[in-house]
Amino acid sequence: MNQILQRRTLGRLALGGLLLAAAAAGFVRPALAADEAPDALVKRLSSDVLDTIKADKSIKAGDVGKIMLLVDTKIMPNVNFLRMTSSAVGPAWRQATPEQQKRLEDAFKTLLVRTYAGALDQVSDQTVVVRPFRGSADDKEVLVRTEVKGSGDPVQLDYRLEKTPGEAGGWKIYNINVLGVWLVDTYRTQFAQQINAKGIDGLIAALEARNKNNGKG
Secondary structure: OHHHHHOHHHHHHHHHHHHHHHOOHHHOOHHHHHHOOHHHHHHHHHHHHHHHHHHOHHHHOOOHHHHHHHHHHHHHHHEOHHHHHHHHHHHHHHHOOHHHHHHHHHHHHHHHHHHHHHHHHHOOOOEEEEOOOOOOOOOOEEEEEEEEEOOOOOEEEEEEEEEEOOOOOEEEEEEEEEOOEEHHHHHHHHHHHHHHHHHHHHHHHHHHHHHHHHHOO
């Protein structure tokens, strides 16, 4: 479980991907979000949220409370976090009680935010370029490839999205690839080790302890 936490650059960029792709939901009317093409959605939201982060010094400084508010109000409407969490937990998710599932969702979200909040102070002159998109109107799941360009080498940042029904539907992110590594798949490996050793309750306890330690100071 410590392996991904030691890869600070990778993890920080992953949270940046979540923020870049989804944090500007407040700028989007539900009807527009439901009708928008997935690559156009990623491009516009990425640009909007980069501007938001650059303009807010407290977010850039890693203010966890403000970032949490941003996550709750703007990221979650654009991410299928239930699918993200259940995929990270793996087969054991089906055996978890509703209470355990809720605690896992909450702990996983907090883990991502608290572990990688410090990444936002690195946002400066970055821009997002969406690569040519190959897909059709009939696709239910798509891959959108992007590059984050700044003063250093471009960073590959790709998104898997699914099309969801209903008025609040539209394209929602369920996995992120940073520099060739899929975030959910990496966490699944880490979580499986904890579940095999101590079960679902052991994983919850480990995540909550990690979040408590990350929150100190």
